[in-house]
Amino acid sequence: xxxxxxxxxxxxxxxxxxxxxxxxxxxxxxxxxxxxxxxxxxxxxxxxxxxxxxxxxxxxxxxxxxxxxxxxxxxxxxxxxxxxxxxxxxxxxxxxxxxxxxxxxxxxxxxxxxxxxxxxxxxxxxxxxxxxxxxxxxxxxxxxxxxxxxxxxxxxxxxxxxxxxxxxxxxxxxxxxxxxxxxxxxxxxxxxxxxxxxxxx
Amino acid sequence: xxxxxxxxxxxxxxxxxxxxxxxxxxxxxxxxxxxxxxxxxxxxxxxxxxxxxxxxxxxxxxxxxxxxxxxxxxxxxxxxxxxxxxxxxxxxxxx
Numbered sequence: 001x002x003x004x005x006x007x008x009x010x011x012x013x014x015x016x017x018x019x020x021x022x023x024x025x026x027x028x029x030x031x032x033x034x035x036x037x038x039x040x041x042x043x044x045x046x047x048x049x050x051x052x053x054x055x056x057x058x059x060x061x062x063x064x065x066x067x068x069x070x071x072x073x074x075x076x077x078x079x080x081x082x083x084x085x086x087x088x089x090x091x092x093x094x095x096x097x098x099x100x101x102x103x104x105x106x107x108x109x110x111x112x113x114x115x116x117x118x119x120x121x122x123x124x125x126x127x128x129x130x131x132x133x134x135x136x137x138x139x140x141x142x143x144x145x146x147x148x149x150x151x152x153x154x155x156x157x158x159x160x161x162x163x164x165x166x167x168x169x170x171x172x173x174x175x176x177x178x179x180x181x182x183x184x185x186x187x188x189x190x191x192x193x194x195x196x197x198x199x200x201x
Numbered sequence: 202x203x204x205x206x207x208x209x210x211x212x213x214x215x216x217x218x219x220x221x222x223x224x225x226x227x228x229x230x231x232x233x234x235x236x237x238x239x240x241x242x243x244x245x246x247x248x249x250x251x252x253x254x255x256x257x258x259x260x261x262x263x264x265x266x267x268x269x270x271x272x273x274x275x276x277x278x279x280x281x282x283x284x285x286x287x288x289x290x291x292x293x294x295x296x
Contacts, residue, residue: 006214008290008294010246012211015287016237017221018218018221018222019221019224021222021237022221022222022225022229062260082266085230086230086233087227087228087231089224092227
């Protein structure tokens with residue numbers, strides 16, 4: 001871009017063009033979705049095995065693994081910051097929505113586990129999964145998240161009626177459809193964007 | 202009808218492009234501005250220094266995971282100046 005004086009029309013066109021470029025900037029690596037998707041699948045599958053297989057016993061509550069994922073998420077967020085060239089107001093809102101979700105998830109899982117409120121916590125978890133995923137899916141117009149959310153709502157209804165150790169598998173299935181599959185799609189896009197940037201496309 | 206004078210700091214192509222980008226985001230790296238404006242590093246550096254001197258943007262130089270980063274943010278004065286510039290432009294356009 002050369003340095004030149006602009007006419008009024010040119011100035012307005014330039015402002016509009018630059019605002020549109022910044023508005024379309026979208027950063028999402030998919031790592032968070034994959035990390036939490038796999039954590040939930042592992043935790044809920046272990047919980048299912050513990051509840052249904054007599055000889056299977058975990059030395060600790062499998063849901064405590066979520067605390068490790070919380071720390072890993074923080075570590076990866078710091079590491080990936082170098083790829084994020086701009087922080088939009090949308091990114092900031094996303095960050096707070098997901099942070100509120102993770103704290104709520106940990107609170108529900110840990111406090112619910114200690115209080116032994118039983119299987120009723122599981123459909124509530126599926127509802128909780130749906131909220132930030134729905135917001136992210138709608139704001140970014142990312143269809144795989146929206147499909148995942150609809151699946152979570154359907155699984156939630158089934159979970160309210162099933163109320164057995166089988167419900168753990170419904171939550172694990174919800175995590176696969178709402179996070180792991182969209183996470184892989186986002187990851188693929190992320191690597192493609194990096195490759196395009198390196199090739200100057 | 203009174204015509205508002207166009208801010209000479211903003212009334213230049215690259216500086217206006219940078220301000221338009223920065224008003225749309227919370228903060229942006231130098232490389233982001235370079236990529237979106239297609240400017241050369243040297244020219245962009247000169248222009249963002251002028252915006253900084255005018256108090257319209259804030260420049261933060263830091264290291265992230267051993268990578269040097271130059272982060273630019275619009276200041277409250279910059280937002281006011283940009284809004285006034287757009288209003289002035291609109292007043293010319295309604296002629």
